[in-house]
Amino acid sequence: xxxxxxxxxxxxxxxxxxxxxxxxxxxxxxxxxxxxxxxxxxxxxxxxxxxxxxxxxxxxxxxxxxxxxxxxxxxxxxxxxxxxxxxxxxxxxxxxxxxxxxxxxxxxxxxxxxxxxxxxxxxxxxxxxxxxxxxxxxxxxxxxxxxxxxxxxxxxxxxxxxxxxxxxxxxxxxxxxxxxxxxxxxxxxxxxxxxxxxxxxxxxxxxxxxxxxxxxxxxxxxxxxxxxxxxxxxxxxxxxxxxxxxxxxxxxxxxxxxxxxxxxxxxxxxxxxxxxxxxxxxxxxxxxxxxxxxxxxxxxxxxxxxxxxxxxxxxxxxxxxxxxxxxxxxxxxxxxxxxxxxxxxxxxxxxxxxxxxxxxxxxxxxxxxxxxx
Amino acid sequence: xxxxxxxxxxxxxxxxxxxxxxxxxxxxxxxxxxxxxxxxxxxxxxxxxxxxxxxxxxxxxxxxxxxxxxxxxxxxxxxxxxxxxxxxxxxxxxxxxxxxxxxxxxxxxxxxxxxxxxxxxxxxxxxxxxxxxxxxxxxxxxxxxxxxxxxxxxxxxxxxxxxxxxxxxxxxxxxxxxxxxxxxxxxxxxxxxxxxxxxxxxxxxxxxxxxxxxxxxxxxxxxxxxxxxxxxxxxxxxxxxxxxxxxxxxxxxxxxxxxxxxxxxxxxxxxxxxxxxxxxxxxxxxxxxxxxxxxxxxxxxxxxxxxxxxxxxxxxxxxxxxxxxxxxxxxxxxxxxxxxxxxxxxxxxxxxxxxxxxxxxxxxxxxxxxxxxxxxxxxxxxxxxxxxxxxxxxxxxxxxxxxxxxxxxxxx
Numbered sequence: 001x002x003x004x005x006x007x008x009x010x011x012x013x014x015x016x017x018x019x020x021x022x023x024x025x026x027x028x029x030x031x032x033x034x035x036x037x038x039x040x041x042x043x044x045x046x047x048x049x050x051x052x053x054x055x056x057x058x059x060x061x062x063x064x065x066x067x068x069x070x071x072x073x074x075x076x077x078x079x080x081x082x083x084x085x086x087x088x089x090x091x092x093x094x095x096x097x098x099x100x101x102x103x104x105x106x107x108x109x110x111x112x113x114x115x116x117x118x119x120x121x122x123x124x125x126x127x128x129x130x131x132x133x134x135x136x137x138x139x140x141x142x143x144x145x146x147x148x149x150x151x152x153x154x155x156x157x158x159x160x161x162x163x164x165x166x167x168x169x170x171x172x173x174x175x176x177x178x179x180x181x182x183x184x185x186x187x188x189x190x191x192x193x194x195x196x197x198x199x200x201x202x203x204x205x206x207x208x209x210x211x212x213x214x215x216x217x218x219x220x221x222x223x224x225x226x227x228x229x230x231x232x233x234x235x236x237x238x239x240x241x242x243x244x245x246x247x248x249x250x251x252x253x254x255x256x257x258x259x260x261x262x263x264x265x266x267x268x269x270x271x272x273x274x275x276x277x278x279x280x281x282x283x284x285x286x287x288x289x290x291x292x293x294x295x296x297x298x299x300x301x302x303x304x305x306x307x308x309x310x311x312x313x314x315x316x317x318x319x320x321x322x323x324x325x326x327x328x329x330x331x332x333x334x335x336x337x338x339x340x341x342x343x344x345x346x347x348x349x350x351x352x353x354x355x356x357x358x359x360x361x362x363x364x365x366x367x368x369x370x371x372x373x
Numbered sequence: 374x375x376x377x378x379x380x381x382x383x384x385x386x387x388x389x390x391x392x393x394x395x396x397x398x399x400x401x402x403x404x405x406x407x408x409x410x411x412x413x414x415x416x417x418x419x420x421x422x423x424x425x426x427x428x429x430x431x432x433x434x435x436x437x438x439x440x441x442x443x444x445x446x447x448x449x450x451x452x453x454x455x456x457x458x459x460x461x462x463x464x465x466x467x468x469x470x471x472x473x474x475x476x477x478x479x480x481x482x483x484x485x486x487x488x489x490x491x492x493x494x495x496x497x498x499x500x501x502x503x504x505x506x507x508x509x510x511x512x513x514x515x516x517x518x519x520x521x522x523x524x525x526x527x528x529x530x531x532x533x534x535x536x537x538x539x540x541x542x543x544x545x546x547x548x549x550x551x552x553x554x555x556x557x558x559x560x561x562x563x564x565x566x567x568x569x570x571x572x573x574x575x576x577x578x579x580x581x582x583x584x585x586x587x588x589x590x591x592x593x594x595x596x597x598x599x600x601x602x603x604x605x606x607x608x609x610x611x612x613x614x615x616x617x618x619x620x621x622x623x624x625x626x627x628x629x630x631x632x633x634x635x636x637x638x639x640x641x642x643x644x645x646x647x648x649x650x651x652x653x654x655x656x657x658x659x660x661x662x663x664x665x666x667x668x669x670x671x672x673x674x675x676x677x678x679x680x681x682x683x684x685x686x687x688x689x690x691x692x693x694x695x696x697x698x699x700x701x702x703x704x705x706x707x708x709x710x711x712x713x714x715x716x717x718x719x720x721x722x723x724x725x726x727x728x729x730x731x732x733x734x735x736x737x738x739x740x741x742x743x744x745x746x747x748x749x750x751x752x753x754x755x756x757x758x759x760x761x762x763x764x765x766x767x768x769x770x771x772x773x774x775x776x777x778x779x780x781x782x783x784x785x
Binding site: 101104 | 737
C-alpha cells in the first residue's frame with residue numbers, strides 16, 4: 001500500500017479509522033473546527049478526530065435543530081445520535097459561530113459521551129489582553145482534560161506535540177506550495193482528501209507519512225496529465241468535503257491552486273514557537289494564523305489576506321464555496337466580492353445546502369466563470 | 374375573523390401610557406436625527422450593549438435593532454430585506470441586519486434612516502451576528518468600531534472571562550474618551566448607573582404585574598413599552614416613565630382590568646416578536662381568550678439585575694452584560710422559562726422559531742421537551758423572520774394556533 005492510499009482511506013471513512021484507534025486503546029475526542037486545541041489533546045495521549053458529519057438522512061438531528069441550521073452542525077449531531085460515533089470518548093467545542101455554540105449545548109444535553117468541554121475562545125484578535133484570556137482558557141481546558149484522564153500533561157509532552165503539529169503543518173504547506181508551482185503533480189480532489197485525512201490520522205505518524213507522500217508526489221506517479229494552461233483558482237469558505245467539486249473544476253479547464261478553507265489552509269496556517277511556555281505559544285498561533293470570519297482581527301483583514309493569497313499564487317479567480325445558513329461567511333461575502341473585483345480578481349459564489357447543487361447547474365456556473373477568466 | 378365569537382373581548386381599555394411612549398420616542402428620534410446641530414455625537418449600539426457610559430458622556434445612543442423593530446412594525450422590512458439581498462446579502466441572514474444595512478444605504482424605512490454614527494459599539498452577548506453586521510457598518514460609514522466581547526457562559530461565568538470583560542470595560546471607556554476627546558466623569562457615571570438599575574427594577578416590576586389574574590398587560594404590550602429600557606436605559610426619563618407605567622398597571626390590577634377581558638388562558642412567549650404581525654397575533658390569541666402574560670424577550674433587559682451591585686455599576690456591569698439571557702446555555706434558558714411559567718401560572722408555551730436569530734432559536738426543540746416533561750403544558754412553534762414579512766405564512770400559523778388552543782381548552 002502506498003502512502004496516498006492511507007490518506008484516501010482515512011478521508012473516505014473517518015469514523016472507521018477513529019474506531020480503529022479507539023480499539024487500539026487510545027481515547028478519541030471529536031472536534032468540529034480548526035480552533036480546537038489539538039496539540040493539548042494530543043499531549044494528553046488522546047486522539048483528536050475532526051468530525052465531518054453525514055450528508056445522508058438526519059432523522060435524529062432534525063428533532064433538535066430547525067431546518068435553517070447548516071448541514072455541518074446537523075450532520076455531525078446526527079452521527080453523534082445515530083451511533084456512528086459510538087467509539088468516541090467525548091468532544092471539544094471551541095467558540096466559533098452562533099450555530100456551533102448552540103450545537104455545543106444540544107450535544108452536552110443529548111449525547112452519552114464521557115468527556116465534554118467548551119473552549120470559549122475570544123472573538124477579538126485585536127486586543128493584547130485577549131491573548132491572556134485565551135491562555136487562561138486553554139489552561140482551563142488542560143486542567144479539565146487532566147482531571148478526566150487522571151494524568152498530568154507536562155511541558156515535555158506539550159513540546160513534543162507542538163513539534164509534531166508544526167512539522168505536519170509545514171508538510172501540508174509544502175504540499176500546497178508544490179501544487180501551486182506545478183498543479184498537474186496531483187489532482188485537487190486528492191489534495192483535499194489529504195488535508196482532510198491529516199485531521200483524522202494518527203498524529204504521531206502524520207509527519208512521516210506526509211514526508212513519504214511528498215516523495216511519492218515528487219516522483220511523478222500521481223501526475224494528472226493535464227496541461228498547465230488551466231485557469232488558476234482559489235476556493236474560499238468554511239469547509240468543502242466534496243472531492244468531486246475539484247474534479248469538476250479540473251474537467252472544465254480550471255484548477256484549484258490554493259484555498260482559504262477551515263478544512264484547508266486555515267487548518268495548517270501558522271507556526272507555534274517551540275521555545276518558551278507551550279500553552280502561551282499555542283495560544284499565540286491563534287492570533288497569527290488567518291482567521292475564520294467568526295473572529296475579529298480588523299474590518300478588512302480577510303479581504304486583504306485573500307487578495308495577497310491570490311497575488312502570491314497567481315490566482316485568476318476566486319470561488320466562494322459557502323454552506324447555506326453559514327452566517328459569518330454570508331455577511332463577509334458582499335464586501336469581499338466588491339474588494340476583490342476592484343482589484344480585478346473575479347469571484348463567483350456557490351451555495352451548498354448539503355450535497356452539491358445539481359450537476360448541470362453547477363457545471364454551467366463553473367464553466368461560465370472559468371471561461372470568462 | 375368576523376364572527377362575534379372570534380372578536381369578542383379584543384377591545385380592552387387602552388394603556389394610557391401608550392401616548393406618552395410615542396411622545397418620548399418621537400422626541401428621542403428628533404434629538405438623535407438633529408445631533409449634528411446640537412454638537413452631540415451619535416453611537417450606534419447593539420440592544421444588549423453597555424449603553425450607560427455613552428449616556429454618562431452625552432453621546433446619543435441609537436439602536437439599529439429598535440429601528441429594525443420599527444421597520445418591521447411598519448411592514449417595510451420585506452422591501453428593505455430585498456434591497457439587501459440585491460446587494461449580495463443572503464436571505465437567510467438576520468432580517469434586522471438586512472433591513473438596517475439596506476436602510477443605511479438608502480435611508481429607507483419609516484423615519485428615513487438613522488442619523489449617521491460617529492462610532493459603533495457591538496456587544497456579542499446576544500449573538501455573533503452583531504459583530505459581522507457592525508463590521509459592515511464600520512466599513513460603510515468609516516467610523517471606529519468597538520467590539521465588546523462577552524464570552525458565552527454555557528455553564529459558568531469563569532474567572533478568566535471576568536478578568537477579560539473587566540479589561541474591556543476599561544478599554545471601552547478609553548475608546549469613548551478618545552473618540553469624544555472628553556474624560557468620563559465618574560460621578561456622573563455612578564448616577565447613570567443608579568438610574569439604569571432603577572429603570573430596570575421598575576421595568577421588572579411592570580412585568581411582574583402580569584402575574585395577576587387577569588393580567589393588566591400582555592407580552593405584546595410589553596414589546597411596545599420595552600423601547601425605553603432599550604434606548605434610554607440610564608436616564609431619568611426612563612425611570613419616570615416606568616414608575617408611571619407601574620402605577621397604571623397596579624391601578625388596572627386593583628380595578629381588575631385585564632389586557633384580554635375574557636382572560637381564560639395564560640401563555641408564555643419565547644423569542645423576539647414577529648414585528649409585522651403583533652396586532653394580528655394579539656387579536657388571534659385574544660379571540661381564544663388567551664393572554665400572553667409573560668415572555669423571555671421583555672425580561673432580557675432586567676435579567677442581569679441580580680449581578681449588578683448598587684453603587685458599583687461600572688465594575689459589576691461586566692458580569693451583568695456577560696450573563697445576558699442569550700449568552701447562557703440552553704439548559705439555563707429552559708430553567709428560566711420554567712421558572713417564569715410557574716411564576717405567571719401559564720397554560721402553554723408559544724415559541725417563535727425565528728429564522729433571523731439562531732442563538733435564540735436553536736435549542737428550542739430541547740427546551741420544548743424539557744418544558745413538556747417538567748410542566749406537562751402544550752407547546753406551539755411558529756416560524757418566521759422577525760421583520761421580513763415575506764417569510765410569514767398566515768394560513769399555516771392560524772391553523773397551528775387554533776389546534777394549539779384546542780389542546781389547551783381540552784386540558785382545562
